Amino acid sequence: MxxxxxxxxxxxxxxxxxxxxxxxxxxxxxxxxxxxxxxFISTVGIDFREKRLIYTYRxxxxxxxxxxxxxxxxxxxxxxxxxxxxxxxxxxxxFDLTNEKSFLEISNWLEQLRMHAxxxxxxxxxxxxxxxxxxxxxxxxxxxxxxxDRYSLPYIETSACTGFNxxxxxxxxxxxxxxxxxxxxxxxxxxxxMTQTRCMPNINLPSSGGNTVRLGYRDMELTExxxxxxxxxx
Amino acid sequence: MALNPQYxxxxxxxxxxxxATFDDPNLRANVANFYSATESFMSFEGVQLQGAPKIMEKxxxxxxxxxxxxxxxxxxxxxxxxxxxxxxxxxxxxxxxPPHAFSQVFVLxxxxxxxxxxxxxxxxxxxxxx
Numbered sequence: 001m002x003x004x005x006x007x008x009x010x011x012x013x014x015x016x017x018x019x020x021x022x023x024x025x026x027x028x029x030x031x032x033x034x035x036x037x038x039x040f041i042s043t044v045g046i047d048f049r050e051k052r053l054i055y056t057y058r059x060x061x062x063x064x065x066x067x068x069x070x071x072x073x074x075x076x077x078x079x080x081x082x083x084x085x086x087x088x089x090x091x092x093x094x095f096d097l098t099n100e101k102s103f104l105e106i107s108n109w110l111e112q113l114r115m116h117a118x119x120x121x122x123x124x125x126x127x128x129x130x131x132x133x134x135x136x137x138x139x140x141x142x143x144x145x146x147x148x149d150r151y152s153l154p155y156i157e158t159s160a161c162t163g164f165n166x167x168x169x170x171x172x173x174x175x176x177x178x179x180x181x182x183x184x185x186x187x188x189x190x191x192x193x194m195t196q197t198r199c200m201p202n203i204n205l206p207s208s209g210g211n212t213v214r215l216g217y218r219d220m221e222l223t224e225x226x227x228x229x230x231x232x233x234x
Numbered sequence: 235m236a237l238n239p240q241y242x243x244x245x246x247x248x249x250x251x252x253x254a255t256f257d258d259p260n261l262r263a264n265v266a267n268f269y270s271a272t273e274s275f276m277s278f279e280g281v282q283l284q285g286a287p288k289i290m291e292k293x294x295x296x297x298x299x300x301x302x303x304x305x306x307x308x309x310x311x312x313x314x315x316x317x318x319x320x321x322x323x324x325x326x327x328x329x330x331x332p333p334h335a336f337s338q339v340f341v342l343x344x345x346x347x348x349x350x351x352x353x354x355x356x357x358x359x360x361x362x363x364x
Contacts, residue, residue, distance in 0.1 A: 076298055
């Protein structure tokens with residue numbers, strides 16, 4: 001087996017969802033600093049990019065290989081393959097703050113998620129994108145709060161254009177999935193997914209190079225330099 | 235009615251004309267002229283529609299600006315009512331998205347020396363497993 005290729009502790013697959021035009025591709029592009037190795041799988045119509053992270057928790061470093069899946073425009077035709085939802089461990093549910101319709105569609109996307117995802121209650125971070133366009137904002141804070149309360153979704157406003165909160169949004173989702181994994185004994189479905197994907201690097205991973213990013217969720221207030229020294233084992 | 239021996243040319247000609255109209259944003263509204271107001275059926279990604287107004291409502295709700303296609307194959311057969319059955323295999327590209335394969339089936343029904351599109355079934359060729 002190709003097990004020797006796995007030099008990470010967890011493979012996490014996240015899916016960016018939302019109406020066409022809300023900025024999903026730009027969001028993922030911004031997150032990967034425009035340096036992604038985009039790989040398009042034409043049979044399922046899925047585009048994905050990858051990034052390495054170090055997640056620090058209770059003094060231990062976990063190497064995370066993050067796969068970010070993009071719908072590659074198939075949502076324009078209202079035809080999302082279920083392959084999309086099935087293997088994803090977390091969802092970035094994105095709407096456009098300047099487009100009310102994209103916000104109203106969020107309930108429908110959640111419905112789809114509940115139907116097709118590995119769990120009826122998967123980890124989701126709701127992102128209001130294009131927050132740099134305050135002058136043409138069409139969705140009020142109250143509207144969003146009512147929705148995020150109703151579905152108990154964490155909410156963050158982002159701008160794929162300026163990069164504002166993009167990294168924070170992804171990190172919120174990483175953290176939620178990691179927290180869920182701690183209770184993995186009580187969550188057999190996620191456990192099955194994690195085991196399956198760790199044994200199945202079914203897609204050729206590009207060599208990761210030097211673009212690993214260090215994260216420390218309990219150390220959010222520290223600078224990257226300080227994080228590095230704290231994470232250092234020596 | 236008899237089989238139409240020109241089915242091959244009719245099929246190829248229709249497909250060429252249909253996509254030339256559809257893919258030009260200035261002409262897209264004219265796609266309505268290919269359908270009957272009441273006797274045309276469309277299945278668009280499993281959504282069933284009847285009549286030109288409903289069909290146009292669906293088509294104009296699609297969110298891309300630019301669309302371009304590469305047609306791989308057009309297969310046609312004559313039908314016993316004088317109509318033509320057409321299957322199209324191709325790839326399309328919307329705006330800056332990656333290209334998706336698609337297939338589309340048309341049935342042209344004769345109507346006083348010309349044809350209208352009586353059936354239209356469209357699907358992207360994407361699957362649930364890789």
